[in-house]
Amino acid sequence: MNKRILAGFALLGALALTATGCAGTAEPGADGDGDGPIKVGFAQTGSESGWRSANTESMKTAFSAENGFDLVFNAADNDPAAQIAAVRDFINQGVDAIVIAPIVTDGWDDVLQEAKDAGIPVVLEDRTVSASDDLFASWVGLDFKKEGVTAGEWAAEQYGDTATKMVVLEGTTGSAPANDRAEGFDEAIAGTQIEKIDSQTGEFTRDGGKKVMEGFLGKYGVDGIDLVYAHNDDMALGAIEAIEAAGAKPGEDIKIISIDAVKDGMLALIDGKINYIVECNPLLGELAAGIVKDVLDDKTVEKTYFVTDQSFTPEQAAEVIDSRLY
Template sequence: MNKQVKSKIMLLIMISFVLFLAACSSGSTGGEASSNGNKGGGNSGEKLVIGFSQVGAESEWRTANTESVKKAITDAGHELKFSDAQQKQENQIKAIRSFIAQKVDAIVFSPVVETGFETVLKEAKTAGIPVFLADRAVDIEDDSLWVTFLGSDFVEEGRKAANWLIEEMEDVDGEVNIVELQGTVGSAPAIDRKEGFEEVMADHPNFKIIKSQSGDFTRAKGKEVMEAFLKSDGDNIDVLYSHNDDMAIGAIQAIEEYGLKPGEDIKIIGVDAVKGAFEAMAAGKMNVTVECNPLFGPQLVDLIEAHISGEKLEKRISVEESIYTMDQAEELLPTRKY
């Protein structure tokens, strides 16, 4: 065998050995931190452990959202660790710290309020655990503490509610008196839905919010606050703007007990588009509801898997939503999933 042939054989052996080492290296799943600072092997096909801290179960919307996220996580073959904060921030912070201690692969949470989470989110970042915001945002200067926000544009929902009202009552002479049932104090939807509504109303000075108080997003509190509104200003209220449908449904009960006709004597605007709102509209007791879609669980899981695989995500991702009126309710009611 001459030297030229020997050299070619040795070259082929060396190339084969290098390719073998490269293949072994690329197949490693040792669970070490990836180049972007996150846990896991960076493979969307792997089984993940996902911690999910939900606000609570204050409404039909929230229940539907919880089930959508939980089902999407388990359907994708991942392990779910779930915690219900019962609308208390301290419970949510405790749950997130528990997820960190358990070394989950990702944390999902819907913040009870916008502020006060910076410390615990820094702890998650230090642990290399990516955090995903679902439905509600946080007000923190350092946006590296979470990967992305998935949910609704609450400001736009407020604008939609206001624009519908202005169009509905454009022929009314004089002042239009509005009472407002706000959501949980300090929460993103309460802040933003009020902001969007007032932004539109600023150009229509004859539309005035005469009373505004939190109903904490619950049906019972909505009824209680509306009773107080009616006791002090019952004959002067033209419109109720409620930050969610459950409070509006509670308020409808209070209006009927007061002796007025909801939907006629007082226009009723809700947000969420839950089945209960469609039932109220079909009965002529509610005028409109602005959709806030809770069924984004599969989309959320896709985003988590994409991030773990190394894909860069936008900081804010919105879901598409509509607005529904009384005259659509009866036809659409059978199609509502929540």
């Protein structure tokens, strides 16, 4: 599969393609037939985190009526069956295109084939699927494994030479970011003295992260945990609440590494309660909308569009916090 590498988001959230020959953009309102707005069904995962809320806002803004779209939005509350049902409803409505942020990677073959049979192109956003890549037109998002590698490399550099007991707050079981962030991190810490003593899903939610961390603390005690690796900021923020309730200091007594770099996470980083954050930029709407228009105009698009992430220490976060949009 050919891969187009995208330049990183500027701090104000602008997107820039680094490769030459990138696909053009149709005029607003062009749906391939010139008959009016482009009707797009967007199947979102839910509203489980600050990242997801920012992603939803970015998509709704990009797929607005002002930009030539008629958006049909559905958030499945992290229920894979409900999300697939929503996509089938989009097909029955005869939308021009479908955009999906898949909750999990598996189980998409049948409904994607139904969309293809109906002549409705599908663009994947944020997360990936295990289905054949001839069932969707393109994907745009982040390199989740690289995010995990970046987080793990920093952990290895900071703590790898000392016996370190780590617990992991996993994302939604079976989701691409949870799978890839775990794999990347594990690869990066291989051969170090960081030992993963427990790992459990917090479903990418703050409440889930708090409950799982409470369980870890009850099982191992504050002195039995040196490091928390959270697959997203919301779970890290929940872990902070649990650690503080246990009478310990997050970021000092128990170190925390997280992924996302949403506003609340960055503020906790600046306050020293999180030690390191790898970015996962949610502002994918503008690029996704451009891809949809290009597909409907029969323009050539790449199968994969990666957006480059940044990473932050507390000092680096303090320098950029006032200019960030999420």
